[in-house]
Amino acid sequence: MxxxxxxxxxxxxxxxxxxxxxxxxxxxxxxxxxxxxxxxxxxxxxxxxxxxxxxxxDAETLTEIIEKRGRLVGGARISEEYLAENTDYSSFEELANALLNGELKAQDINMKPVxxxxxxxxxxxxxxxxxxxxxxxxxxxxxxxxxxxxxx
The missing domain is CATH 3.30.1390.20 (Ribosomal protein L30/L7)
Known part of the structure; x- marks a missing residue:
């Protein structure tokens, strides 16, 4: 990736x-x-x-970028509560690893791709x-x- x-x-x-x-x-x-x-x-x-x-x-950098700069469609920040409620992932690290491995795309969890x-x-x-x-x-x-x- x-x-x-x-x-x-x-x-x-x-x-x-x-x-x-x-x-x-x-x-x-x-x-x-x-x-x-x-x-x-x-x-x-x-x-x-x-x-x-x-x-x-790498996963560490992607985790930091998602945590600080990741946004949902509509402009809201991504939080671990949102991840736990609306996805199969409970932390930013799990989400970053899934994105890097190609298991999901940003649009699948309603995250902006930019x-x-x-x-x-x-x-x-x-x-x-x-x-x-x-x-x-x-x-x-x-x-x-x-x-x-x-x-x-």
Whole structure:
């Protein structure tokens, strides 16, 4: 499971890339979504690589993001009481593990698929360059967890 975060804004985006970002539900800067690791999503990520960053998320980071930034349809926060009453999961850890293993999707429990994150503490490394050049864009692997924790 990948966590994808939009880093750059909308000014001057080519139409094909803009539609790809829209299909990924990344409409604004600092929005994040979870996507599966399959060839179609990998192609979309490669197409939009100059505007996003992504990597493999671990259960601990996903738990923190759901707890702090997860919202239900309608804007209410997700609570452990809600999870116990309306789902088969009693804690954020169980929900995060189920999402990572592909046992359920966010929409199954009435959760919004987009996480609206804060800008990262201490800022991005450079929003016009790739990770390989010392910037923030592109595939970052396990390092996405440290960025997501700075943004939660």
């Amino acid at each position: 990948y966590l994808v975060i939009r880093v750059r804004g909308t000014t001057g985006v080519i139409q094909g890339i803009a539609s790809t970002l829209e299909m990924l539900r990344l409409n604004r800067i600092n929005h994040a979504v979870l996507v599966e690791e399959n060839p179609s999503y990998k192609g979309m990520l490669q197409k939009a690589k100059d505007y996003i960053t992504w990597g493999e998320i 996480f609206r994150l804060h800008p990262p503490r201490k800022g991005y490394e450079g929003i016009r360059h790739s990770i390989k050049e010392g910037g923030s864009l592109g595939y970052r692997g396990e390092d996405i967890n440290s960025l997501a924790k700075r943004m939660a």
